[in-house]
Amino acid sequence: QPVLTQSSSASASLGSSVKLTCTLSSGHSSYTIAWHQQQPGKAPRYLMELEGSGNYNRGSGVPDHFSGSSSGADRYLTIFNIQSEDEAVYYCETWDSNTWVFGGGTKLTVL
Amino acid sequence: EVQLVQSGGGLVKPGGSLRLSCEASGFTFTDTWMNWVRQAPRKGLEWVGRIKSKIDGGTTDYAVPVKGRFTISRDDSKNTLYLQMNSLRTDDTAVYYCHIPTVTSAGAYWGQGALVTVSS
Numbered sequence: 001q002p003v004l005t006q007s008s009s010a011s012a013s014l015g016s017s018v019k020l021t022c023t024l025s026s027g028h029s030s031y032t033i034a035w036h037q038q039q040p041g042k043a044p045r046y047l048m049e050l051e052g053s054g055n056y057n058r059g060s061g062v063p064d065h066f067s068g069s070s071s072g073a074d075r076y077l078t079i080f081n082i083q084s085e086d087e088a089v090y091y092c093e094t095w096d097s098n099t100w101v102f103g104g105g106t107k108l109t110v111l
Numbered sequence: 112e113v114q115l116v117q118s119g120g121g122l123v124k125p126g127g128s129l130r131l132s133c134e135a136s137g138f139t140f141t142d143t144w145m146n147w148v149r150q151a152p153r154k155g156l157e158w159v160g161r162i163k164s165k166i167d168g169g170t171t172d173y174a175v176p177v178k179g180r181f182t183i184s185r186d187d188s189k190n191t192l193y194l195q196m197n198s199l200r201t202d203d204t205a206v207y208y209c210h211i212p213t214v215t216s217a218g219a220y221w222g223q224g225a226l227v228t229v230s231s
Contacts, residue, residue, distance in 0.1 A: 032213075034212075034213055034219055036156075036219070036221075038156075043208060043221045043222065043223050043224050044156065044208070044221050045221065046213075046218060046219035046220060046221065049213045049218075049219075057217075057218075059218045059219065060218055089155075091155065091156055093156075093212075093219075095212060095214065098161075098172040099158065099172065099174070100146060100148075100158040100161065100212065101158060102148075102155060102156040102157065102158065103155075104155050105155045105156070
């Protein structure tokens with residue numbers, strides 16, 4: 001089954017941009033993933049589905065300062081013009097025929 | 112608007128049982144695969160299991176830590192998903208979320224979560 005690897009933490013200043021990475025394990029580099037945001041004390045919120053081609057579809061109501069891109073086994077979430085409410089843990093998710101897996105999450109701190 | 116409203120969490124002793132429910136609305140529940148995902152205190156997200164739509168066989172798959180103890184079912188007449196948890200252990204303590212994956216849905220969605228505490 002696939003494994004997803006994420007850095008444990010990242011930081012960015014208000015109004016700047018940040019690119020978070022999710023890396024698929026060997027043999028799974030073509031997989032589609034989903035990105036989710038979890039703000040403190042809240043349920044996760046779906047952000048987008050991201051294909052290996054780099055095509056992505058944002059969820060309903062997700063603002064366009066979230067975008068996705070891909071390169072090989074890496075899947076990226078870029079957040080532009082960071083706001084204080086973007087401080088959260090960001091998880092990537094993928095699936096195989098009979099299983100789902102999540103990355104360990106990246107905690108984004110807004111400075 | 113898609114809504115997933117969960118109920119049934121609580122405190123249970125080790126070895127006990129509990130059933131969680133997730134009532135769905137705003138989409139065609141019958142056609143949708145559903146997941147349960149949990150999050151232990153101060154930890155990340157962990158997939159628990161999945162049930163396919165009946166038209167796709169209605170089959171279930173489970174993560175290794177819960178296989179043989181947890182059962183996922185669905186009542187399409189009530190638009191409700193269930194998680195029956197038996198032989199609960201202290202390491203099952205977590206917030207449990209019902210989750211619509213993107214496999215059969217245009218977008219993923221999450222319930223509000225239900226806290227399950229397993230403690231003597």
